[in-house]
Amino acid sequence: MPSYSSDEFMADWRYAVEQDFTTSAGKPYPYADNGKLQWGNEVKKMTFKKQPHLGSVSHDGKFLALAVEHDIHVVDTQTWETLTVLKGHTSKINAVAFRPNDARTLISCDQPMYDRREPEKEPTIILWSIEEEQAKTSLGEDSLSSVARAAASVVGDKLAELSVSLDRAKIQDLGAVFEPAIERLVTEYMAAGKPTLQGQLVFSHESQVFSPSGQYVAYILGKRPCSNRDDPCDIKIISVDDLTKGMTLKGHTDAMMWFGWNSDESLFASVSWGGTIRIWDPKTGHEKHLFRTDHQNWTGSFSPDSKYFATVDGKANVRVYSMASDGQLHWTYEGLQADRWRRTISWHPNNQWLAVGGEKCGELLLLDIEEKKLLQKRLLSVDASTGKDEVRHMMKSFVGTYEVKFVDGGNKLAVWTFGDDSIEVYDINREVKWRFARSRQMER
Incomplete structure (x- = not known):
C-alpha cells in the first residue's frame, strides 16, 4: 500500500460529483445565481500570526x-x-x-x-x-516579546560583566527562549480569580456544551478517559450561575463522543465509545434508557419535538429511537461494509428529516425518518483527479463530510467538507445550491 499525504491529495484533487441531490424533475441541483464562489470572494479575511483552529x-x-x-x-x-x-x-x-x-x-x-x-x-x-x-488592560500583540527582549538584554549585560560577551543574534535567541516562559507566567496570573472547573468539555461532532437555555453546562470530570479501555467516564451537569450546584451521571466507560439536551431540557443524552448510549433525567440523574450497540458510537441528537433520538455507531448504522414509545428502536438505516464512519447529523425543524454526513467521498444523506427511506444523496468522485490509479482508492477517504446543519429555518442545508476545505449549501425549497471552494479547486 503506497503512502499518501494530505498535501499530495490537495495537489491531485479535482472537484467532481458522482451523485447529487436531485430536483423534483429528476435533474441534479443546478447552481444558484452567483452560486460558484471561492476563497477571495469572502466578505472579510482575517490574518493571525498563528493558525486559528477553533471558532464559535x-x-x-x-x-x-x-x-x-x-x-x-x-x-x-x-x-x-x-x-x-x-x-x-x-x-x-x-x-x-x-x-x-x-x-x-x-x-x-x-x-x-x-x-x-x-x-x-x-x-x-x-x-x-x-x-x-474588555475592562482590563489588554496586552498588545508584541507586549510579551518586548519584555522577553528586555530580559535578554539585561542578561547580556550581566554576562558581559563576567567577561562573557554575547553578540546581538545570541541575545535575540535568548529572548526567544524567555518568551514562552514569560507568557506562561503571565497567563497563569491572568487566569487567577476566574471561574474555573477541573474537567473536560466535549466539543466533538456538534456536542452541546450548554443546555438550550444556557442555564446549564455539561463536562467530563477530571481527565479524558483512555480510549478503547474500561475507563470510567463520569459526567457533571452544573448551573452556570452557581458552579457549586450540579448533578453527576455515572455509568459510562471509554471515551465520550457526544452529549446534549432535548429542547425543553427534560432529557439529556450521552454517547460513548463504550458501546452504550444513555438517556438521563438531568434534574434527578436517573438513567431512563440504556441502548447497547456493541460498537463505538460517534454522535447523537434529539429531534426538535423530542419524539426521536438519532445516533450513529462505528459501523455507519444510523439508529433512530422513539422517545414516545419508551425508547423502542424505530428504524435503522444500515451501514454497508464499504461505508466509512458517519459522524455528523442534523434534524430538520419538521422533525421528520435527518441529514447525515459520511467520511467516504463526502457522503451526504437526507433521510425521511417517518417514511423510513432515503430521500437524497450526495457523493463526490475522484474521477477528475490527477492522482495515479493506485492512489485513487485512497483519495476517497481523504475527502469527507465534516459537519451538516440545517439553517434558515430548515430551508437550507449547509455541508462542510474536509479534504478540499469547501462548504456547500443546498436550498431544499428552491432546489438550487451554492459552493464555496478553494480557488484552485473551483469547478468549471
Missing part, C-alpha cells in the same frame, strides 16, 4: 471567538475589530462556545495531555465574562 459565533451573530493555540480572540462582527484577547489557558484550547442567549459569556477548555511540558496536568475549563475582560 454568538447566538445573535454579533461576536466571533477564535481559538489560536491557547488564546481566544473575540471579534466584533459589525466592525471586525478584535475586542479582547482572552488569556488564561496554558495548553492548546480544544473547546470554545458562547452561552446561549448571552453573547457576553464564553466557556473554553484546554487539553494538557498533548502538551509536552505538562502532560499530566488536569484539563481546565474557564468561564469568561467578555465585558470584564
Whole structure:
C-alpha cells in the first residue's frame, strides 16, 4: 500500500460529483445565481500570526471567538475589530462556545495531555465574562516579546560583566527562549480569580456544551478517559450561575463522543465509545434508557419535538429511537461494509428529516425518518483527479463530510467538507445550491 499525504491529495484533487441531490424533475441541483464562489470572494479575511483552529459565533451573530493555540480572540462582527484577547489557558484550547442567549459569556477548555511540558496536568475549563475582560488592560500583540527582549538584554549585560560577551543574534535567541516562559507566567496570573472547573468539555461532532437555555453546562470530570479501555467516564451537569450546584451521571466507560439536551431540557443524552448510549433525567440523574450497540458510537441528537433520538455507531448504522414509545428502536438505516464512519447529523425543524454526513467521498444523506427511506444523496468522485490509479482508492477517504446543519429555518442545508476545505449549501425549497471552494479547486 503506497503512502499518501494530505498535501499530495490537495495537489491531485479535482472537484467532481458522482451523485447529487436531485430536483423534483429528476435533474441534479443546478447552481444558484452567483452560486460558484471561492476563497477571495469572502466578505472579510482575517490574518493571525498563528493558525486559528477553533471558532464559535454568538447566538445573535454579533461576536466571533477564535481559538489560536491557547488564546481566544473575540471579534466584533459589525466592525471586525478584535475586542479582547482572552488569556488564561496554558495548553492548546480544544473547546470554545458562547452561552446561549448571552453573547457576553464564553466557556473554553484546554487539553494538557498533548502538551509536552505538562502532560499530566488536569484539563481546565474557564468561564469568561467578555465585558470584564474588555475592562482590563489588554496586552498588545508584541507586549510579551518586548519584555522577553528586555530580559535578554539585561542578561547580556550581566554576562558581559563576567567577561562573557554575547553578540546581538545570541541575545535575540535568548529572548526567544524567555518568551514562552514569560507568557506562561503571565497567563497563569491572568487566569487567577476566574471561574474555573477541573474537567473536560466535549466539543466533538456538534456536542452541546450548554443546555438550550444556557442555564446549564455539561463536562467530563477530571481527565479524558483512555480510549478503547474500561475507563470510567463520569459526567457533571452544573448551573452556570452557581458552579457549586450540579448533578453527576455515572455509568459510562471509554471515551465520550457526544452529549446534549432535548429542547425543553427534560432529557439529556450521552454517547460513548463504550458501546452504550444513555438517556438521563438531568434534574434527578436517573438513567431512563440504556441502548447497547456493541460498537463505538460517534454522535447523537434529539429531534426538535423530542419524539426521536438519532445516533450513529462505528459501523455507519444510523439508529433512530422513539422517545414516545419508551425508547423502542424505530428504524435503522444500515451501514454497508464499504461505508466509512458517519459522524455528523442534523434534524430538520419538521422533525421528520435527518441529514447525515459520511467520511467516504463526502457522503451526504437526507433521510425521511417517518417514511423510513432515503430521500437524497450526495457523493463526490475522484474521477477528475490527477492522482495515479493506485492512489485513487485512497483519495476517497481523504475527502469527507465534516459537519451538516440545517439553517434558515430548515430551508437550507449547509455541508462542510474536509479534504478540499469547501462548504456547500443546498436550498431544499428552491432546489438550487451554492459552493464555496478553494480557488484552485473551483469547478468549471
